[in-house]
Amino acid sequence: MKSRKIAIAITGASGSIYAKVLLDKLMKLQNQIIEVGVVMSDNAKIVWKLELQNEDYKNYKFRFYNKDDFMAPFASGSARYDTLIICPCSMGTLGRIASGISNDLTTRAADVVLKERRKLILVIRDSPFNLIHINNMKTVTEAGGIICPANPSFYSMPKTLEDVAETVVNRVIDLAGLENDSYQWGEGS
Numbered sequence: 001m002k003s004r005k006i007a008i009a010i011t012g013a014s015g016s017i018y019a020k021v022l023l024d025k026l027m028k029l030q031n032q033i034i035e036v037g038v039v040m041s042d043n044a045k046i047v048w049k050l051e052l053q054n055e056d057y058k059n060y061k062f063r064f065y066n067k068d069d070f071m072a073p074f075a076s077g078s079a080r081y082d083t084l085i086i087c088p089c090s091m092g093t094l095g096r097i098a099s100g101i102s103n104d105l106t107t108r109a110a111d112v113v114l115k116e117r118r119k120l121i122l123v124i125r126d127s128p129f130n131l132i133h134i135n136n137m138k139t140v141t142e143a144g145g146i147i148c149p150a151n152p153s154f155y156s157m158p159k160t161l162e163d164v165a166e167t168v169v170n171r172v173i174d175l176a177g178l179e180n181d182s183y184q185w186g187e188g189s
Helices: 016-028 042-052 091-099 105-115 131-142 161-175
Strands: 004-010 033-040 063-065 083-089 119-124
Touching: 004 016, 004 105, 016 033, 016 042, 016 083, 016 161, 033 042, 033 105, 083 091, 083 105, 083 161, 091 105, 091 119, 091 131, 105 119, 119 131, 119 161
Parallel strands: 004 033, 004 083, 033 063, 083 119
Antiparallel strands: none
């Protein structure tokens, strides 16, 4: 298994539980990962505290970068980050990526992975979608990105809110190309 470099961007969209479960999973999969870099928007920190009632994002051993730090390694293709996962991804962030606007580290990193033909996974969380959202998703998909809506599945019989979120995160981990022990349809009950 090839070791990976992964960047995580957390925006201020509702759904901090997805970001938390993703960071927890990546901690468990560190044997497959060389480096994880994380950037959080100011709103992401506010929403995390509101929704999860803590600031536990400060406890992860990953390297965190300021949202305006264009010197972060994943702001350049030469750093060879394999994957950028934006989880959750706000519609504003999606729109800026679709329009090619690189006004912060998250959108610059997205621009970089797209131009380098690497993996961009956007875990969008808004609902319903308007036509602008749909067109932005189409644009990003045509540019090589993957839209992975935060739509949980229930055939694994999740018991807790974290179990529900994990159904989405397991899909993201699979899309990122990491080996993950998770529920697979048709592989027994």
